[in-house]
Amino acid sequence: MTILVTGATGTVGRHLIYHLLHQGQKVRALTRNPATASLPEDVEVIGGDLTDAGTLRPAFGGISAAHLITFGGDYQPLGNGQQIVDLLREGGVRKVTLLGGWQEGSLEPAVRASPLEWTYLNPVQFMANFLTDWGEPLRTTGVVREPYGDRKSPPIHESDIAAVAATVLTQDGHADQAYHLTGPEVLTARQMIRHLAEATGRDLRFEELTPDQTRQEWGALGKRPNLSLFRAFTQIPGVRDADVVEIFLQMVGTPNKYGTTLTDNVEKITGRPPRTFAQWAAEHAHHFQPQDAA
Numbered sequence: 001m002t003i004l005v006t007g008a009t010g011t012v013g014r015h016l017i018y019h020l021l022h023q024g025q026k027v028r029a030l031t032r033n034p035a036t037a038s039l040p041e042d043v044e045v046i047g048g049d050l051t052d053a054g055t056l057r058p059a060f061g062g063i064s065a066a067h068l069i070t071f072g073g074d075y076q077p078l079g080n081g082q083q084i085v086d087l088l089r090e091g092g093v094r095k096v097t098l099l100g101g102w103q104e105g106s107l108e109p110a111v112r113a114s115p116l117e118w119t120y121l122n123p124v125q126f127m128a129n130f131l132t133d134w135g136e137p138l139r140t141t142g143v144v145r146e147p148y149g150d151r152k153s154p155p156i157h158e159s160d161i162a163a164v165a166a167t168v169l170t171q172d173g174h175a176d177q178a179y180h181l182t183g184p185e186v187l188t189a190r191q192m193i194r195h196l197a198e199a200t201g202r203d204l205r206f207e208e209l210t211p212d213q214t215r216q217e218w219g220a221l222g223k224r225p226n227l228s229l230f231r232a233f234t235q236i237p238g239v240r241d242a243d244v245v246e247i248f249l250q251m252v253g254t255p256n257k258y259g260t261t262l263t264d265n266v267e268k269i270t271g272r273p274p275r276t277f278a279q280w281a282a283e284h285a286h287h288f289q290p291q292d293a294a
């Protein structure tokens with residue numbers, strides 16, 4: 001039977017397709033833009049928009065399992081969860097994985113209340129975030145200027161999230177479970193920059209801004225760095241652009257259990273330890289070299 005991957009052209013979805021094809025599974029991909037999806041030849045690519053249930057029937061028929069993103073673009077949680085669940089059931093789907101988002105929308109409760117076998121994947125910060133967060137400053141100046149260089153997180157390689165999803169979608173024993181997924185180690189921002197320096201052979205540095213310097217330098221909209229967290233914050237209902245720097249300072253400046261908690265779920269589920277940040281840095285070193293600046 002065929003497995004449907006939504007978010008197929010995204011950070012986790014492309015890795016999930018790779019893992020499923022590697023296992024010999026038949027894969028169907030949902031995208032809003034089939035013409036530009038650029039997916040492997042063996043994948044059946046079907047157009048559809050998760051925010052518009054009327055477009056989804058062709059993709060949702062004749063599948064046994066589905067990997068579901070829970071947002072409809074720009075981190076906006078989906079508002080039509082019950083319609084999506086009804087279509088999945090009509091299509092004969094038995095099992096779904098849900099990729100946890102920044103905020104819960106309507107899809108997660110609709111899936112939990114349904115007879116579908118669901119597994120909720122709740123990953124921490126993706127290592128891929130550093131491509132957008134730090135790529136430009138490291139390529140152009142070799143310096144990341146941010147507050148709280150000793151802030152901690154256990155970032156996870158996006159391929160490990162996908163490997164967990166591929167296992168859950170194709171093996172039994174994971175029904176009605178929520179898995180908190182982390183990488184193998186807790187690292188500070190400074191330590192991650194050191195790994196990137198080693199991987200690139202460049203003199204890369206973290207330069208710490210005080211909270212007041214941060215407010216001064218990032219206060220103006222056009223001067224803010226391109227941080228994933230900022231993009232997520234701007235989607236919180238009621239948050240004004242002016243609040244975003246304060247929320248960032250509050251969040252990264254306050255130690256929290258998510259920053260220091262490690263789980264062994266990746267290894268327990270896939271049988272392989274999660275990849276380290278040093279491995280990710282070596283795989284992506286070319287993105288942090290000056291010649292990529294153009």
Ligand SMILES: NC(=O)c1ccc[n+]([C@@H]2O[C@H](COP(=O)([O-])OP(=O)(O)OC[C@H]3O[C@@H](n4cnc5c(N)ncnc54)[C@H](OP(=O)(O)O)[C@@H]3O)[C@@H](O)[C@H]2O)c1
Nearest residue numbers: 007008009010011031032049050072073101102124125126
């Ligand atoms: N980044 C993190 O650190 C992090 C941590 C924990 C959880 N998460 C969650 O993980 C998810 C993925 O985040 P990301 O930033 O890496 O995004 P991403 O994978 O780059 O997201 C883009 C993907 O979503 C698809 N998509 C977006 N809107 C769609 C719609 N209306 N209909 C169909 N497909 C749609 C896109 O497909 P097309 O453009 O091809 O249509 C594309 O494949 C988010 O829910 C996020 O909250 C992220």
